[in-house]
Amino acid sequence: MKWQGRRGSSNVEDRRGMGGKAVIGGGLGVGGIIIYLIITLLGGNPGDILDSITTTTTSTQTSGEYQPSEQEQELAKFVSVVLADTEDVWSEVFRQKGLTYENPKLVLYTDSVQSACGTSSSAVGPFYCPGDHKLYIDLSFYDELQQRFQAPGDFAMAYVIAHEVGHHVQTLLGTTDKYASRMQQDNAYQVRFELQADYLAGVWAHYAQDKNLLEAGDIDEALNAASAVGDDTLQEKARGYAVPETFTHGTSEQRKTWFNKGFESGTLEGGDTFAAGSL
Template sequence: MQWRGRRQSSNIEDRRGSGGGFSGGRRGGGLRIPVKAGGGGIVTMLIVGAIAWFVFGINPLTLFGGDMGGQGSYQTSETGRAGGGVDSTPGETDNFVATVLADTETVWSTRFQEAGETYPEPTLVLFNDRVESACGIAGSATGPFYCPGDRKLYIDLTFFDQLESQLGAPGDFAQAYVVAHEVGHHIQNITGVLGKLNSARQSLPQDQANALSVRVELQADCYAGIWAHDTRAAGYVEPGDIDEALNAAFQIGDDTLQRRGQGTVVPDSFTHGTSAQRQEWFKRGYQSGNFGECDTLQGQL
């Protein structure tokens, strides 16, 4: 992905307590809790398990206005070649994420303007280890998430290392897909979808509530595909980028994660969709660039 030297979003709130924050954002004090990184055994299993359950999504408790209580919602080479993540040089990943967020602002502001509406830009919060949001407290192991209560995206950037090393999804465009998916949830929030989901889930049996959550997650994937469509039209997508996003979509499918984590697949427990579904809906948004093609709900809300 071509991202260096381009506009970066100022809607960044840096709450990392260790310094070295993003110069264009707002800084705040972060609560740092020591967590063992890397390695194997039970620590790694717990981290992967938490990411597997909520990865790239929304904690159902955030929809109910509850306390997350630590339960989550869910580097490029210098040449930006396919398969490389964002360089770990201090500030490099910050700049990358700020550029991707700026791209989502351009895409959705333009589309809302064409519809005669104004796009309310979300804020992206960078944190280490633990963060407090309007939806409660979450730890890094929960993965990126979006909080409808404060309209903010939350990311501990070390997640990108886990995305590559533990989930098998390397590449800068895979990382961009993470951000674009969470912004997709912001679109759902401001269009009323998440509020309707909250109301509907409370009266449904668990398996039906899960199935409804899957539809919402797949729509966010489709919206991420629309972002990729417009980013390609702007000339910033490079060969291999879309394959990186599709691989990420595959690796974080419920069936793939369950098969990897527990050896069996339990469809009634799916909350985000299968690998094939996630790829399908991302491709649908990417290939069509049509907001109307992302109707995964089909009157269900």
């Protein structure tokens, strides 16, 4: 992806080195949302948790005495540029629909972090919290993508960020609230919710290509990453077999398919995974 020398987002909070107080397990993208849904369905107000969050300023500087490596700083710049690109794309898409896009914040952290959805370990992977409209990512996940998931390349990481921004789009459009209770009752709705975020990541990639920001192999990197984090692939690696009724994000093939649909379409209209008969 052509990113060096381009505008980075100002909507980045750097909490690296600050840490959190507790650990809550989860999975790529779904951790914060599920925590949020539990709080909401129990009658609580996720916003109340915001009172306990340490105040941070929008900055690209590191906090405290934490000293990131040169590679990590380069990656921080990269994700900032990707976030800026998503801001440009979704602002235009919303404008075309007569809507106003609200930019999310991206929080960089190490080890654990507190959000309006609770306190989470970096083990949950990157996630989006509807309660505070923020994306959370420990940049060490980039190494995990390459080594554990065998999904190298900068656009693999860009796909991950675009997927989480896709959850923000779902929140702004009311999809998250609409299907919150159903996702708690039926994993099939969680799968459709996540596949829609993959579709929206593809829509962003469509516009990135129109702007001549993509390089040869970028889409293959995104598709490889989507495949690597499919439920069937992850479960087969972990236990030697897959249990479809426990899927929350979709199979590798489904994730690739819906990302590619978004990439080819470039529209919101083609991404209603909840109305699709077959995934």
